[in-house]
Amino acid sequence: MRSARETTSPRGCPGRKLRWHAFAVAFGMLPAFAAVRQAFMRVFHRQGVCTLPSSKLRLQVPEGRIPVAIVAPGSFSPPTLLHLRMFEEARDALERTGGKFKVVGGYMSPVHDAYGKASLAPAHHRLSMVEAAVSDSDWIMADSWECLCRSEWTPTVEVVSRFAAELSKVPVAVGSNRPQCGKVQLVMLCGGDVLQSFNATKPSGERVWPDDDVEVIVGQHGLVCVGRGKADLGAIARESTVLGKHLDKIVLAKPRVLTGISSSVVRQYLASNQSIRYLVHDKVSRGLFTPGLVHCAKGFFVQVRDYIFKHKLNELPNWQ
Ligand SMILES: Nc1ncnc2c1ncn2[C@@H]1O[C@H](COP(=O)(O)OP(=O)(O)OP(=O)(O)O)[C@@H](O)[C@H]1O
Numbered sequence: 277m278r279s280a281r282e283t284t285s286p287r288g289c290p291g292r293k294l295r296w297h298a299f300a301v302a303f304g305m306l307p308a309f310a311a312v313r314q315a316f317m318r319v320f321h322r323q324g325v326c327t328l329p330s331s332k333l334r335l336q337v338p339e340g341r342i343p344v345a346i347v348a349p350g351s352f353s354p355p356t357l358l359h360l361r362m363f364e365e366a367r368d369a370l371e372r373t374g375g376k377f378k379v380v381g382g383y384m385s386p387v388h389d390a391y392g393k394a395s396l397a398p399a400h401h402r403l404s405m406v407e408a409a410v411s412d413s414d415w416i417m418a419d420s421w422e423c424l425c426r427s428e429w430t431p432t433v434e435v436v437s438r439f440a441a442e443l444s445k446v447p448v449a450v451g452s453n454r455p456q457c458g459k460v461q462l463v464m465l466c467g468g469d470v471l472q473s474f475n476a477t478k479p480s481g482e483r484v485w486p487d488d489d490v491e492v493i494v495g496q497h498g499l500v501c502v503g504r505g506k507a508d509l510g511a512i513a514r515e516s517t518v519l520g521k522h523l524d525k526i527v528l529a530k531p532r533v534l535t536g537i538s539s540s541v542v543r544q545y546l547a548s549n550q551s552i553r554y555l556v557h558d559k560v561s562r563g564l565f566t567p568g569l570v571h572c573a574k575g576f577f578v579q580v581r582d583y584i585f586k587h588k589l590n591e592l593p594n595w596q
C-alpha cells in the first residue's frame with residue numbers, strides 16, 4: 277500500500293500544511309486560547325490549515341474494486357473504543373458486499389460546539405481525544421474542519437458533501453491503471469440510533485434530518501450503519517420513505533458482540549470517579565499522547581469533576 281505521505285500530494289506542499297497544523301494544535305491546547313484557536317483555524321482555513329488529512333489514505337486498490345472512504349460525524353465526547361470498533365465493523369461489511377468496495381480511509385468528524393448538546397466537551401478537547409484515539413490506526417483519521425474551521429454548526433449533509441468534494445481531488449489507482457481523481461466514493465457511517473433518527477421529528481414538528489438532506493447523504497453518497505442494539509435496521513430502512521428508495525446504497529453491519537459502551541456511559545464513570553480504562557483508548561484515558569493531550573484529557577476530567585463539585589452533586593449529573 278502506498279501512503280499519501282510517500283507521494284506528492286495532489287494539493288501540493290503537505291509538509292508546510294502539517295507544520296501550520298501542528299502549530300495550531302499546540303497553540304490551541306491551552307484552554308485559555310481555545311477561542312483564539314478557533315479564530316486562528318478559521319483565518320488560516322484558506323491557507324490550508326483545515327485541509328483534509330490524507331496521510332493514511334490508501335492510494336491504490338485492486339482491479340475491479342470501488343475505492344470508498346468512510347466519514348462518521350458525531351459528538352465524540354469522549355470517543356470510546358466502540359467508536360473505533362464501529363469503523364472496523366463498517367469496513368468489513370463494505371468489503372464483504374460482493375467484493376465491490378475497497379475502503380481507502382476513514383474519518384471521524386467531531387461536531388461543532390454550536391451543536392449545543394449539553395454533554396459536549398469543548399471542541400478542541402474532543403478533537404485532541406479523537407486524534408489520540410486514532411493515532412495507532414493505520415486508516416482512521418481525525419478531521420477538524422467541522423468542529424474548528426466553521427463558525428457555527430454545519431448540517432451533516434454539508435459535512436458529507438465537503439468530504440466528497442475533497443476526496444474527489446485525491447488521485448487513486450485502480451488495478452494497474454494510472455491514478456485518477458474522482459474515483460473515491462464517500463459513505464457516511466453511523467450507528468443504529470442515528471439511522472432511527474432519520475425518521476424522527478423534533479417537538480417543534482421539524483424533521484431531525486430534512487428528507488432532502490437524507491436524499492443527498494444516502495442517495496448521492498451512501499450509508500453504512502452499524503447496529504448498536506436489537507433494533508431491526510433492515511426494517512427501519514425499508515419502512516422509511518426516503519431510505520426505502522435507496523436500499524442499494526445502504527450497507528448494514530450487525531456486530532457479533534454488542535456492549536453498552538457509549539460516551540454517556542463513559543461520562544457517568546468519570547462523574548463517579550471510576551476508571552474508564554478499556555472503555556476508551558488508553559491514550560485517551562491516560563492522556564499520554566502528547567504534552568498537549570495531557571492538558572486536553574485533564575481538561576476534560578477537570579471539567580466533569582468541577583461540575584460535580586460546583587453543583588455539590590451526590591448523584592450522577594444528567595449530561596444527556
Ligand atoms: N457502540 C456503538 N455501536 C455502533 N455505533 C455507535 C456506537 N457508539 C456510538 N456509535 C455511533 O457513533 C456515532 C457518533 O456517536 P456519538 O459521538 O453521539 O456517541 P454516543 O456514544 O452515541 O454518544 P452519547 O452517549 O453522548 O449519546 C453515531 O453514529 C453513533 O450511533
Ligand SMILES: NC(=O)c1ccc[n+]([C@@H]2O[C@H](COP(=O)(O)O)[C@@H](O)[C@H]2O)c1
Nearest residue numbers: 349350351387391431432433484485486
Ligand atoms: N440535520 C442534520 O444534519 C443532523 C441532525 C441530527 C444530528 N446530526 C449529526 O449527527 C451527529 C450525532 O448527533 P447526535 O449525537 O445528536 O445523535 C452529529 O454530528 C450531528 O451534527 C445532523
